[in-house]
Amino acid sequence: MPEAVVTLRLPVATLPEIVLPGTVITLGLTDPAVRRAIEASTSTGASRSDRRVVLRNDRSELAVIAHVPDVGALPSGEAVAIVRVDSRVHVGAIHESDRGASYADVTAIEDTRPTPRVEAMTRELRTVLGEIAEIRRSRRLPELLATAPAPGALADGVAAWADFDADAKLGVLEAVDVETRVGLIDEWARTHLAELRVQQTIRDDVTEDVDRQHREYLLRQQLAAIRKELGEGDGDLVDDYRTKLGALQEGEPALSESVYSAIAKEIDRLERTSAQGPEHGWIVNWLDRMFELPWGERSDDxxxxxxxxxxxxxxxxxxxxxxxxxxxxxxxxxxxxxxxxxxxxxxxxxxxxxxxxxxxxxxxxxxxxxxxxxxxxxxxxxxxxxxxxxxxxxxxxxxxxxxxxxxxxxxxxxxxxxxxxxxxxxxxxxxxxxxxxxxxxxxxxxxxxxxxxxxxxxxxxxxxxxxxxxxxxxxxxxxxxxxxxxxxxxxxxxxxxx
CATH class of the missing domain: 3.40.50.300 (P-loop containing nucleotide triphosphate hydrolases)
Structure with a gap:
């Protein structure tokens, strides 16, 4: 079980969203309660490294401690604070001060030493995350894998990087047990990797088909140019046959699939065959015979x-x-x-x-x-x-x-x-x-x-x-x-x- 350390009383701010340890966020100070909490954390005369504030959400009894290294303003003039979220805490009683800021009694929660099972799960998780980073071509995820050696910190960082929804973030925040937390992230990572692989397969198939069509078009244009230079131009004849075939297919009733495939195959052969070859005449005669047949024509008797x-x-x-x-x-x-x-x-x-x-x-x-x-x-x-x-x-x-x-x-x-x-x-x-x-x-x-x-x-x-x-x-x-x-x-x- 996680070990409880020391109880502190720190300024507290209630946020509409859930934040996780290991993240750095820019906190707007338009909300009076948030502004008073940030001002309370910076007005004690402590150094920047000791400026701390508790960030909580009404959906959970757990919150996080965040350091406030800097307070400033955006180019638009809006006041903001840069906060770096460090660890989980359990929120106890909340007190109101005379200056308007709220203070909370919190108990810090530290991650326990990882067991061999947790270390094995973490290695598997790192392998899966590596594949995700390669498919998504992410720059942030490899940095996270390199800078977060602890299993718990890695799980928190991945949850923040993946932009989980509110329910998923709440589940990760309340998973104070490291094994549970790593298991949640591992389950998400495997599901996400399967989705990425399916998307990659579909994208590759579409790209391959487009490339094939583009390559075939270029080759046909080059073949037509070569035949034109050699005086073997059958382009008009092939186009005429394809036009006839399209008209037959659009007719009522349409050609059967076997007949359509046979004619289309011979037209492709004609396009690849030299006019000087003996097969050229055979193919042309066969196509002429096929198009002379009254496909789909019937007497209304x-x-x-x-x-x-x-x-x-x-x-x-x-x-x-x-x-x-x-x-x-x-x-x-x-x-x-x-x-x-x-x-x-x-x-x-x-x-x-x-x-x-x-x-x-x-x-x-x-x-x-x-x-x-x-x-x-x-x-x-x-x-x-x-x-x-x-x-x-x-x-x-x-x-x-x-x-x-x-x-x-x-x-x-x-x-x-x-x-x-x-x-x-x-x-x-x-x-x-x-x-x-x-x-x-x-x-x-x-x-x-x-x-x-x-x-x-x-x-x-x-x-x-x-x-x-x-x-x-x-x-x-x-x-x-x-x-x-x-x-x-x-x-x-x-x-x-x-």
Whole structure:
């Protein structure tokens, strides 16, 4: 326990804030009570080193003894006193003098000799404070660590340096036990160090990102200047591609993240590639193919079954069974899309709807289609292809015909790898580009005339991914190497025999 020394009677001043030992403060003398206490401490004829005053706060029974080495005035004329706070005291009785000053009977409190545990805690505290001083680049804290060898004095000095709030200062003032006091400061120091490290990490990340962007900008400017001198200026081309990519991303609906990343990566490669290199042409061709695709473009198709029947009758005489089946097919698509039923239940939906069906949307934007496939089988010249055109006209969609007769190469469907000379996307991807929408009517003509080509693969097997509703929403062309959504495309196949 701390040891009590001697009881003194000294002038006392009550301050609104709490002061701690080891601090030097400038005390304004505008308060009459404070001025009288300072005058009482300096009017006894004692030397400057013996001028002492007690500074207390109403929130605590503990106070501090402060020396008053000097009294003067600020440039503004305000009277002030320089006080140096020394140690804690316990305040007893307070007496009023005839001259108006208040005197207090105080008992000085000295810190006890530190135990080995306190010394170990102090060493840990000094290590933590050293890291805090390094991160905050403080000049005062290293001085404090050097000039405050005693654990108690170090704790008081850190509390004053850290600008604690009133409650925290009160806790430190009343911690007369050195171990308790050092523990309070150590807890604060570790918490503060953790906060500083987090702030430092965030600041470093932000600085690194800003530096990286600045460095990348400078390098791009230098690269553009070098290419301009070499006559390899592709800056306008790259900027044009980036503008197109930004327009696609801002469109409705926006590009998927995978497609956007793939295009952005190739634009960056183009910027780094010399115009004389073979990859330059490959990248430009790929980017042109990608931007030619109608990303996000869809036909707003609404089918009127009576109008569809009239279109079929206008374009074809006879074929009543075929036309009736096509109208049923359109009705099933419309009802299935409207009621969001599975294709397996679509026939039952059709049977339940005997009333005349009004115009209704076939599919909504952003919703995966049902991928229904219709096959027209008959000898040549009976009107299979023209029936497909009539279906597209009745639905208000674009129409594309893909002739598959004699096709024996899988690459005709999936596209060629970009490493091959003259490579290009497959017929499905090119059909979307020609149609100008992502939901056209595609007629797969003469599917029964396809055949396996041996080493070149089986195109009919590749066509499975195109027509399978469970797979065609992520159809991947070998040339483009990005996912294409074919789930909203209406595929109509024709064949002479099955």
């Amino acid at each position: 609404t089918v009127d079954l009576d109008a569809a029947q009239r279109v079929l009758d206008e374009d074809h005489a006879g074929l009543s069974d075929v036309k009736d089946r096509i109208v049923e097919y359109l009705a099933v698509r419309a009802l299935a899309s409207q009621r969001t039923v599975s294709p397996a239940d679509a026939d039952s939906v059709l049977d339940e709807s005997a009333a005349e069906t009004p115009a209704m949307p076939l599919s909504g934007r952003g919703r995966r289609g049902h991928g229904a496939i219709m096959t027209l089988v008959g000898p040549p010249g009976v009107g299979k292809t023209s029936l497909g055109e009539s279906v597209a006209r009745a639905m208000g969609r674009s129409f594309i015909r893909i002739a598959l007769g004699g096709v024996r190469d899988e690459a005709e469907i999936r596209g060629h790898r970009r490493t091959y000379v003259g490579s290009r996307p497959g017929r499905i991807a090119r059909a979307l580009t020609e149609a100008g929408t992502m939901n056209p009517v595609i007629l797969l003509d003469e599917v029964d005339k396809m055949g396996a080509g041996g080493w070149s693969g089986d195109p009919s097997a590749a066509l499975l991914e195109v027509l399978d509703p469970a797979q065609n929403h992520t159809f991947r062309d070998h040339y483009l190497e990005v996912d294409l959504d074919l789930s909203d495309v209406v595929f109509i196949a024709t064949a002479n025999v099955l």
